[in-house]
Structures are given as structure tokens and as C-alpha cells.
Amino acid sequence: MDRPASLPVPRPAVAALPRYVPGARGSAGGPPPVKLSSNESPYPPLPSVAQAVAAAGEVAHRYPDMFAVELHERIGSFLGLSAESVAVGGGSVAALHHVLQAYAAAGDEVIFAWRSFEAYPILTQVAGATAVPVPLLADGRHDLDAMAAAITDATTVILLCSPNNPTGPALRSTEVEDFLAKVPSRVLVVLDEAYVEFVRDPEVIDGRAALDRHPNLLIARTFSKAYGLAGLRVGYVAGDPELIAPVRSCVTPFSVSAPAQTAAIVSLEARDELLERVESVVTERVRVADALAGLGWNVPDAQGNFVWLPAGERTAEIAAALADAERPVLVRPFAGEGIRVTIGAPEENDALLAALREWA
Numbered sequence: 419m420d421r422p423a424s425l426p427v428p429r430p431a432v433a434a435l436p437r438y439v440p441g442a443r444g445s446a447g448g449p450p451p452v453k454l455s456s457n458e459s460p461y462p463p464l465p466s467v468a469q470a471v472a473a474a475g476e477v478a479h480r481y482p483d484m485f486a487v488e489l490h491e492r493i494g495s496f497l498g499l500s501a502e503s504v505a506v507g508g509g510s511v512a513a514l515h516h517v518l519q520a521y522a523a524a525g526d527e528v529i530f531a532w533r534s535f536e537a538y539p540i541l542t543q544v545a546g547a548t549a550v551p552v553p554l555l556a557d558g559r560h561d562l563d564a565m566a567a568a569i570t571d572a573t574t575v576i577l578l579c580s581p582n583n584p585t586g587p588a589l590r591s592t593e594v595e596d597f598l599a600k601v602p603s604r605v606l607v608v609l610d611e612a613y614v615e616f617v618r619d620p621e622v623i624d625g626r627a628a629l630d631r632h633p634n635l636l637i638a639r640t641f642s643k644a645y646g647l648a649g650l651r652v653g654y655v656a657g658d659p660e661l662i663a664p665v666r667s668c669v670t671p672f673s674v675s676a677p678a679q680t681a682a683i684v685s686l687e688a689r690d691e692l693l694e695r696v697e698s699v700v701t702e703r704v705r706v707a708d709a710l711a712g713l714g715w716n717v718p719d720a721q722g723n724f725v726w727l728p729a730g731e732r733t734a735e736i737a738a739a740l741a742d743a744e745r746p747v748l749v750r751p752f753a754g755e756g757i758r759v760t761i762g763a764p765e766e767n768d769a770l771l772a773a774l775r776e777w778a
């Protein structure tokens with residue numbers, strides 16, 4: 419078919435976005451790679467969760483509960499909040515997208531640390547707003563003083579990531595309280611706690627408790643990481659119902675499927691069992707971080723289910739060497755900066771350490 423000279427034109431902010439590039443998958447025919455590139459749980463769903471998902475599949479010809487009433491109630495009671503204080507989405511990425519749709523328009527500025535979660539600049543741009551990335555400190559922590567200094571009359575949203583993906587450190591209670599004291603109350607602050615269950619830093623900010631002190635604060639959480647439901651897509655934001663209502667208005671109807679709703683509910687019920695798995699990941703994280711330090715790596719404080727290798731200019735070379743190792747290991751390289759490696763099962767982590775020794 420001949421293409422006409424003029425075709426529909428996307429919004430400039432969208433045209434400027436990078437085209438989607440599929441992630442690494444390992445080479446066909448080679449040994450199966452160890453996938454430590456997406457911060458997934460190494461554990462499959464609990465049998466109770468798998469059963470609930472299968473049962474939901476039996477009635478997949480029906481729409482899910484459009485308002486996910488029970489899920490909102492369960493998350494609310496888990497947090498000690500009302501159901502109206504919660505907005506669920508297809509993953510917390512979607513929930514964050516809806517927050518930005520609700521609070522950031524053309525001309526508005528959205529501040530976040532950088533490097534941080536890759537979705538932040540994209541979601542900001544799709545909303546039509548202007549991204550204001552503020553460089554991290556050398557140890558991978560947020561530079562909250564610089565972030566406070568970046569606030570202007572145009573700032574409408576600030577995204578905080580604790581622990582920071584991909585570098586690892588969690589935000590501390592005192593630094594966040596000092597920061598929030600400098601943020602005008604008309605600015606929305608979102609604390610993204612995607613990895614909150616993995617944090618062992620005793621000084622970490624307790625996002626849920628902070629909601630009671632700061633009416634302009636929201637927290638974002640997900641079932642993808644500690645709860646191991648990345649493939650089902652369910653997460654949420656929570657805070658004052660007045661702040662949440664506009665977010666709910668932006669949610670794509672029916673975007674959290676019935677299997678995802680039911681899996682999230684069953685997983686909240688099985689939380690203690692899931693937290694035992696989280697504990698194993700934390701134990702492995704400590705072991706891997708120590709081993710990496712032994713290999714000479716200066717790993718920032720790792721509080722999520724991942725570690726950061728500050729590989730700098732050697733990032734691409736090392737990531738390629740890991741993918742080519744005797745037992746290939748897929749990681750998440752950020753060219754010129756470093757490599758994020760997910761903590762997997764013990765033998766997967768051993769494969770990573772072996773591949774790194776092989777390279778060195």
C-alpha cells in the first residue's frame with residue numbers, strides 16, 4: 419500500500435519518546451539464561467493464589483468488578499484506611515500514570531531523582547508535563563536538598579522512590595520529614611514504595627504513617643515484587659480520599675482483571691507466608707552484596723530485591739560478558755552508568771557471582 423504524504427501526527431511530547439525496545443531474552447539454542455533483569459520474584463505464586471487465579475479464569479467471559487470494591491476494601495483495611503483512600507491500577511506503574519494524568523498537565527513540572535525508575539520521565543511526558551530530573555548523590559541516594567531547591571511555581575508533583583530503583587538505598591525518615599517541611603502543601607508528593615517489604619534499614623521512612631501527617635502525600639505500592647504477581651498487573655496508590663478521587667477518575671475502566679483482583683486479595687491473606695519468601699531474598703541480598711564487595715565492587719546500600727553495580731564506562735562490556743557466560747545471566751544495564759541485578763534464588767545468584775568472577 420502506498421503511504422500518503424501526510425499521516426496522523428502524534429502529540430510532540432509523545433513523538434519525542436523513545437520507541438519501545440524489547441528486553442533481553444537470551445539467545446535461541448543456548449543454555450537457558452538466568453533472568454535477573456526485571457526485579458521479579460524467583461518464587462512462583464502460592465498454590466492458594468494459583469487456584470484462585472484458575473477459578474477466576476473459569477468465568478473470564480464476565481467483566482471484572484469495575485470498581486474493584488472488595489480489593490479497595492481489603493487494601494484499605496490492610497493499611498488502616500478507608501476504601502476511598504485507595505486507587506488500584508494495572509500495576510503501580512498504571513496507578514502512577516493515573517496520578518500524573520490527574521495532577522500534571524502541559525506547563526506543569528514534575529520533579530524526580532535521576533537515575534530512578536525509568537517510567538517516571540515517560541509517564542510525565544505522556545501526561546504532557548515537563549520532567550525535572552535531579553541527579554542522585556554519589557552514593558545512589560536522593561539529593562533531597564537539590565530536589566527542594568528545584569521546586570518552582572510550576573511544580574505540581576514530586577516523585578520519591580524508596581528504595582531507589584535502580585541504585586538501592588531507601589529514604590530515611592528524618593530526611594523525608596525535613597524535605598516535606600520545605601514542600602508547599604499545594605504540591606503533591608508521591609512516595610513510591612514498590613520494594614517496601616524488602617527494606618531492613620531501621621531509619622527508613624514509614625510511608626503509611628507519614629500519610630497521617632502530610633495531607634499532600636500519597637504512597638504507591640505494588641503486588642509485583644514482594645507478592646510475586648508481576649505477570650498479573652496490580653498495584654495501588656493510597657492517601658487522602660480528596661487526593662485519590664481524581665486519580666480514580668483517570669483509571670482505565672476494568673484495567674485490573676478479575677484474576678488480578680482475586681490474586682491480590684488472596685495474597686494479602688497469605689501475607690505472612692509471602693513475607694517469609696521476602697526474608698529469604700533479603701538473606702540472599704546480604705550474601706550477594708558481601709560477595710560483590712569481596713570482588714571489589716562498591717555496591718550502594720541495597721534495600722530492594724536488587725543490587726547496583728556502578729560499572730560506569732564498562733557497563734555494556736560487563737553486561738555482554740554476563741550474557742555470554744557459561745551460564746548466561748541477564749541483567750539490566752544502564753549504558754555508561756551501571757548495572758542493576760535482581761536477587762534471585764541462591765543458585766541463580768551463584769551463577770551471577772561465577773559469571774562476574776569469570777569476567778574479572
Ligand SMILES: *Cc1c(COP(=O)(O)O)cnc(C)c1O
Pocket residue numbers: 457508509510511512535579583610612639640641642643648651652653
Ligand atoms: C517495579 C516498580 C513499580 C511497579 O511496577 P508494577 O509492576 O507496575 O506494579 C513501581 N515503582 C518502581 C520503582 C518499581 O521498581
